[in-house]
Amino acid sequence: MPVEQAGTGGPAEGGQLFAGYETDPAFYDEMFDAAGAPRAHCRELWEALGETPRDEIATMQERAERSFLHEGITFSVYGEEGAQERIIPIDIIPRLVSAEEWENLERGLRQRLEALNLFLADIYGPGRIVADGVIPADLVRGCPQFRIAMRGVEVQHGAYVSVCGTDLVRTHDGFQVLEDNLRVPSGVSYMLANRQAVKTSLRNVFRRHRVRGIEDYGRLLRQTLAELSPRGDADPTIVLLTPGVYNSAFYEHMFLAREMGVELVQGSDLVARNGFVYMRTTGGLQRVDVIYRRIDDDYLDPLAFRPDSVLGTPGLFNAYRLGNVAIANAPGTGVADDKSVYAYVPEMIRYFLNEEPLLANVETHLCRDPEGLEFTLDNLDRLVVKEVGGSGGYGMLVGAHATAEERTAFAELIRQNPSNYISQPTLDLSCAPCLTEDGAAPRHVDLRPFVLRGQETRLVPGAFCRVALTPGSLVVNSSQGGGGKDLWVLSE
């Protein structure tokens, strides 16, 4: 990497694109250091984009967005007019992660998923961690996501969570895990689609980098799922179970089914009888070995979980308990991504693996504890309060951005049901340059890598990088107006 020759090498010199780019010292910037110079692993990108005329970059951006629309890479938003198809806006300036950064992340992610799976095997099995007083019993058993029906169920390779999507943020203190998504994490199709689009539109810039490939994801997922097959044969029948075309992630379900070459089924396509699960084909009923389900526990089987569900397959859970079909992720994994249980993940790592956690947790106050409740209520204006079972940016309060009335109202909700809430400091999410009408500008980002666990743990070097497109906004959720970025893990 050439050492800079003259000047500061700051944003202003990276051609017109970065001319007006101003980093905010409060936030870590993914591309520029505190002095405003491009970080070593970003210098190539900074130069390459700087050399590219602005209108050319704008054209590339348009082309990428158009390709999403034409290929129908969409998600559904529930609004007044029913579900609508929208594209997740893409920003074509990639986010770069150095080889070293990734190596640390990967080790931390593997460690974390290992501990989480051991935790699930323990609470649905011998229950040592509760008996030893590491985690309060009522926190585990009182969790709405705890599935008593899972007690004593044999899970292949202990892989309760086969697909994990961990949300990570970076602050000046380094990477921190914001949450573990262990039920039906989504977004991996956008990771792959963003790569495809950016690789095409920025191909000359892409060629100048050594970016590690992520295209293997579909194959790895299929291999992971195949390893869960109760029959243990080489070519099990795998299906992907979707709630249907109105689900916000339907595109992803379709995409993954195609990538893996498996059938995309809905609950009504499956039939459970005599302890086995079958799918309805034009040639009659065909036995199913592995179900990669993208619906919540509640809707899997009305006999085992929610009786009013019309989406599920009656008898499915019984077949699962008998060991005649695998379900990934296993029912009941939600207890481990409950936001109160989250606070104990570092303890789990120490307890089960006898190791120090490689990835930090965000400081979390449990309102179920009197001290936590008091602290939360006293500091509502600078905390983020979340429901323990919430996701997707719903049911939360960002104290700093709320009005006094909103805070008062929320405080009342917390007092009524303290166990339902946790609080965390407002995080100074890092920023990355995004394309705006006035050139590149900093926007807050996070990342969600996907970790797979069958017989062994696998992950591709990449992540769905989410970006808050509204200036200053910290909310990156796709359902709340967030967009995506391609994330390049460099191989050197």
Place this chain on the structure above:
Amino acid sequence: MLSRSAQGLYWIGRYLERAQHGCRLIADQFETMKDRPVDEIDKGWRRLYLGLGRAPVGGELRSNLDDEQFMLVDAFTLADDLTFEPGNPDSIRNSLANARENARQVRNVVDEDLWSCLNLAFLEIRDVEIADIWRDRPNEFYRRTEDTVRTFFGIADGAMYRDDSWQFLQLGRFVERAQLLAGLIDAQLSVYPAGGPRADRGGDPDWLSLLRICAARDAYGRLHSLQFEPAAVVDFLVAEPLLTRSVRYALARVCEALDAVSAGRPLLVEAGRRAGRLAASIDYDWPNRDPGDDNANRATLREIGDSCRRLHDDIDAAYFSYGMEDSPDA
């Protein structure tokens, strides 16, 4: 394959065939409007609506044959009804949208190129209105739209793996075609009785137009030296096995597809038996008809149409919506 995926492909086939048929009908009617007298134009619309089994806006055709200007305004309304009317489930736009929606639901079994073709066509037609296409040349709109369908089937023909997904696409396409053709020929005989007095039969242009809709003009011309004898035209469009837009040809493709999806034992399911019987009746019974007996021939055509509708139910029962107890493996 998964029943629901097969069903999606079947419906893609049906809706695209329906959209294409609509394009061909309207494009032909615009040809008629170029140089034919108003009463011919009026009859053209009647044939069109009768063939589709649809009542025009307002419940009936109310032509004013003394007012050419009225006929033009009328054409605008009628073309809108058949092309864009949101309340017309079989309008060209709705047919394309439905084909695309079915493709979206079973997209994992639809080739990417096929999906792109449909998705682009849908995005293109989604916000178009009749006034937009009326301003320049409406014919071009119908030609372009038909080209979309042709492109789709061209890609499918050239690239699709010949497994059950291909067969169910074919099945939907040709069940729809047989049904639409039977309706169209029936309507032709209603408006231009072949066995009636010479004056009512319609002139060459009226039979020529029917051939044109079915892309059969050249083939017919080579066989019959452009003698547009009504009985010969009808026979050609019903029974000619080499003509892609004949009832017989469509039924042959239906039988083939059923043969493939039933692993060579089509007669084990009612759909296979019914399609076979229908094809055989055209081979063995149709030639013995009295070409001058319009009523009997129209009844036969309506029977073919009804059989196609029942065939649809048979296919649905055998492959898509069968109960547990009917499953071959149960």
